[in-house]
Amino acid sequence: MDFSLTDEERAVRDTVRSFIRREVMPLEAEVLRRERAHQPGLDHSEVRELQLKARKFGFWGLATPEEYGGMDLPAVLQSLIWTELGHTFVPFRFGGEADNILFHATEEQKQEFLIPTIEGERRSCFAITEPGAGSDAANIRLSARRDGDDWILDGEKTFITGGHDADFAIVVAVTDREKGARNGGATAFLVDRSMGWRSEFIQTMGEGGPASLIFDGVRVPHRNILGEIGQGFTLGMEWIGKGRYTIPSHAIGIAERVLQMAIDYANTRETFGTKIGANQAIQWMIADSETELEAARWLVLRSAWTVDQGLDPRHASSMGKLYGAGMVNRVVDRVLQIHGGMGYTRELPIERWYRQVRLYRIFEGTDEMQRLIISRDLLRGYTKIGGHLA
Ligand SMILES: Cc1cc2nc3c(=O)[nH]c(=O)nc-3n(C[C@H](O)[C@H](O)[C@H](O)COP(=O)(O)OP(=O)(O)OC[C@H]3O[C@@H](n4cnc5c(N)ncnc54)[C@H](O)[C@@H]3O)c2cc1C
Numbered sequence: 171m172d173f174s175l176t177d178e179e180r181a182v183r184d185t186v187r188s189f190i191r192r193e194v195m196p197l198e199a200e201v202l203r204r205e206r207a208h209q210p211g212l213d214h215s216e217v218r219e220l221q222l223k224a225r226k227f228g229f230w231g232l233a234t235p236e237e238y239g240g241m242d243l244p245a246v247l248q249s250l251i252w253t254e255l256g257h258t259f260v261p262f263r264f265g266g267e268a269d270n271i272l273f274h275a276t277e278e279q280k281q282e283f284l285i286p287t288i289e290g291e292r293r294s295c296f297a298i299t300e301p302g303a304g305s306d307a308a309n310i311r312l313s314a315r316r317d318g319d320d321w322i323l324d325g326e327k328t329f330i331t332g333g334h335d336a337d338f339a340i341v342v343a344v345t346d347r348e349k350g351a352r353n354g355g356a357t358a359f360l361v362d363r364s365m366g367w368r369s370e371f372i373q374t375m376g377e378g379g380p381a382s383l384i385f386d387g388v389r390v391p392h393r394n395i396l397g398e399i400g401q402g403f404t405l406g407m408e409w410i411g412k413g414r415y416t417i418p419s420h421a422i423g424i425a426e427r428v429l430q431m432a433i434d435y436a437n438t439r440e441t442f443g444t445k446i447g448a449n450q451a452i453q454w455m456i457a458d459s460e461t462e463l464e465a466a467r468w469l470v471l472r473s474a475w476t477v478d479q480g481l482d483p484r485h486a487s488s489m490g491k492l493y494g495a496g497m498v499n500r501v502v503d504r505v506l507q508i509h510g511g512m513g514y515t516r517e518l519p520i521e522r523w524y525r526q527v528r529l530y531r532i533f534e535g536t537d538e539m540q541r542l543i544i545s546r547d548l549l550r551g552y553t554k555i556g557g558h559l560a
Pocket of ligand 1 (some may be wrong): 304332374379537539
């Protein structure tokens with residue numbers, strides 16, 4: 171058994187690390203200042219400028235196939251990169267990406283939607299959640315009714331990341347109510363904003379926010395169906411599957427950064443004539459955080475490895491998402507505690523991370539849904555205790 175990184179993994183990881191340190195972290199003070207003034211940390215053109223800079227270093231389209239100019243990296247390497255990105259709260263991610271399910275597009279759709287999204291000229295959002303259907307995504311109601319060569323979409327989506335800025339939405343709609351979404355009754359549509367949907371920004375406890383998308387008789391041409399009629403729910407689950415290892419990978423990066431802040435603070439802050447790090451209460455918080463962080467790292471790397479091996483990654487990914495999301499919440503909470511009153515202020519970014527990571531237990535499958543998947547697969551005998559080593 172070999173737990174070390176390959177030379178290539180280490181080289182890519184280190185290059186990303188130095189790019190983040192050199193080009194992204196110096197922006198942190200300005201990002202905090204703007205967010206405190208209720209402005210976006212970075213605007214679209216600034217993110218794009220950074221992405222084009224990264225492109226010069228060869229970092230473009232981590233998950234994008236080479237034929238589209240991407241790197242098509244294995245999941246383990248992508249996981250390592252998402253961890254590096256987690257080291258900073260600057261809202262940056264590498265460019266050259268598109269929603270994984272957009273690669274199911276027809277040639278014509280690829281020219282209109284996929285390629286401009288990869289190039290950063292168009293912005294997408296993915297919409298399955300509705301006011302009455304979140305965890306129970308098969309209960310969606312937004313309807314698509316055939317009318318000649320078009321479909322008419324009616325209903326509402328909610329909590330859609332990037333929904334207020336997107337040029338087009340990938341919308342999962344009910345096309346056959348009798349069948350039900352899970353059994354071929356839902357279809358994915360590529361819907362330009364110019365076709366008539368509108369968005370309403372939703373305030374959240376985090377920075378930025380998702381949006382509700384309102385479809386009131388929006389007419390969409392038949393050629394804008396993504397994939398096959400009836401394939402919408404399957405595509406939706408494929409879209410969500412990607413986040414199951416990228417989200418906890420990001421969580422690991424956040425936990426590494428804040429834990430280091432806690433260690434530095436514990437080694438400098440003095441009370442009662444000694445460093446606070448000399449107290450067992452503080453030492454235990456640091457020890458528990460490092461232990462949980464390390465456990466999350468191997469769970470998540472194994473789930474990414476499972477993807478690379480072509481094995482069914484759902485069980486491992488659900489464990490990684492469940493544990494990684496919980497871990498980062500516990501670690502940030504302890505780190506805030508170690509910083510005392512300073513941790514609670516807006517002079518430090520800890521309270522920002524505290525608000526941000528709460529989301530990780532909710533979106534792309536809540537803790538409870540991950541538990542449901544993990545236990546269901548064990549109870550029906552689909553997976554064995556011990557995973558691939560069993
Ligand atoms: C900031 C943000 C961004 C998002 N981005 C997107 C996006 O881009 N696209 C998109 O389509 N969606 C998006 N979502 C939606 C997100 O995926 C849902 O919020 C999530 O799936 C939970 O659904 P819900 O909010 O309706 O909660 P509900 O499903 O109503 O659940 C409420 C609570 O009950 C629990 N629960 C539900 N059923 C069970 C059960 N059977 N057993 C035990 N507990 C249960 C849940 O775990 C939760 O704790 C986003 C959400 C947020 C907050």
